[in-house]
Amino acid sequence: xxxxxxxxxxxxxxxxxxxxxxxxxxxxxxxxxxxxxxxxxxxxxxxxxxxxxxxxxxxxxxxxxxxxxxxxxxxxxxxxxxxxxxxxxxxxxxxxxxxxxxxxxxxxxxxxxxxxxxx
Amino acid sequence: xxxxxxxxxxxxxxxxxxxxxxxxxxxxxxxxxxxxxxxxxxxxxxxxxxxxxxxxxxxxxxxxxxxxxxxxxxxxxxxxxxxxxxxxxxxxxxxxxxxxxxxxxxxxxxxxxxxxxxxxxxxxxxxxxxxxxxxxx
Numbered sequence: 688x689x690x691x692x693x694x695x696x697x698x699x700x701x702x703x704x705x706x707x708x709x710x711x712x713x714x715x716x717x718x719x720x721x722x723x724x725x726x727x728x729x730x731x732x733x734x735x736x737x738x739x740x741x742x743x744x745x746x747x748x749x750x751x752x753x754x755x756x757x758x759x760x761x762x763x764x765x766x767x768x769x770x771x772x773x774x775x776x777x778x779x780x781x782x783x784x785x786x787x788x789x790x791x792x793x794x795x796x797x798x799x800x801x802x803x804x805x806x
Numbered sequence: 807x808x809x810x811x812x813x814x815x816x817x818x819x820x821x822x823x824x825x826x827x828x829x830x831x832x833x834x835x836x837x838x839x840x841x842x843x844x845x846x847x848x849x850x851x852x853x854x855x856x857x858x859x860x861x862x863x864x865x866x867x868x869x870x871x872x873x874x875x876x877x878x879x880x881x882x883x884x885x886x887x888x889x890x891x892x893x894x895x896x897x898x899x900x901x902x903x904x905x906x907x908x909x910x911x912x913x914x915x916x917x918x919x920x921x922x923x924x925x926x927x928x929x930x931x932x933x934x935x936x937x938x939x940x941x942x943x
Contacts, residue, residue: 709808709833710833710837740826740829740830741830742830742833742834742837742903743834743837743900743901743902743903743906744837746902746906747899747900747902750894750897750898750899751899753894754894754895754897754899757894757895770823770826771823771826771827771830774823774826774827774910775830775906775910778905778906778909778910779891779902779905779906779909780890780891781891781897783890783891784891784892784893784894784897785894
């Protein structure tokens with residue numbers, strides 16, 4: 688599993704995940720993901736477009752950081768999950784409590800109301 | 807295991823979405839076995855070698871995949887379904903494995919055969935998550 692991130696001028700932290708969030712993959716990125724997504728109040732956009740597989744363990748990692756941001760009055764949204772990952776989010780109804788977007792501009796506007804320039 | 811299952815399922819002619827779903831369910835069932843069937847948290851030098859079997863049966867329209875283990879009895883059907891989270895506040899961090907399996911498969915059956923557990927999942931006819939499946943969380 689790979690994790691990279693960057694902070695935009697608008698104050699959004701874009702985290703890109705790539706690979707399989709199975710047991711092994713989730714263990715590889717869990718600590719780093721928690722560190723970059725949860726340890727302070729942030730507006731977090733998690734790019735899921737290169738995640739091929741999402742296990743219950745991986746789902747827990749995402750939910751934990753989303754809850755941490757909510758408690759810090761920050762926010763975490765998911766962007767562009769693959770169909771297989773989207774089905775897991777739908778099956779668990781996590782997509783109803785953690786916002787999922789397929790349009791990057793829309794995802795950014797959800798994090799920064801009032802709009803931000805498109806990339 | 808995932809690679810083996812994907813090869814078998816592709817050979818049978820299952821579509822990619824159902825392969826993805828069943829592979830995930832199989833991973834979740836196997837993780838349950840590894841985490842709970844044998845665990846008492848202590849290493850036992852006298853512990854015998856354990857055996858877990860994964861069995862695929864049927865064809866494209868009626869594929870069934872079983873996970874068989876020789877651990878303690880555990881009927882996943884008896885595990886109560888959690889309430890759908892409703893809000894992020896109430897959402898749990900863990901415990902999503904069986905709800906995922908229930909939602910992405912047509913049926914989940916369990917048998918205790920002698921000293922072995924056998925959990926079987928039945929593939930859905932399509933990979934769509936249905937309303938009925940959601941209610942079965």
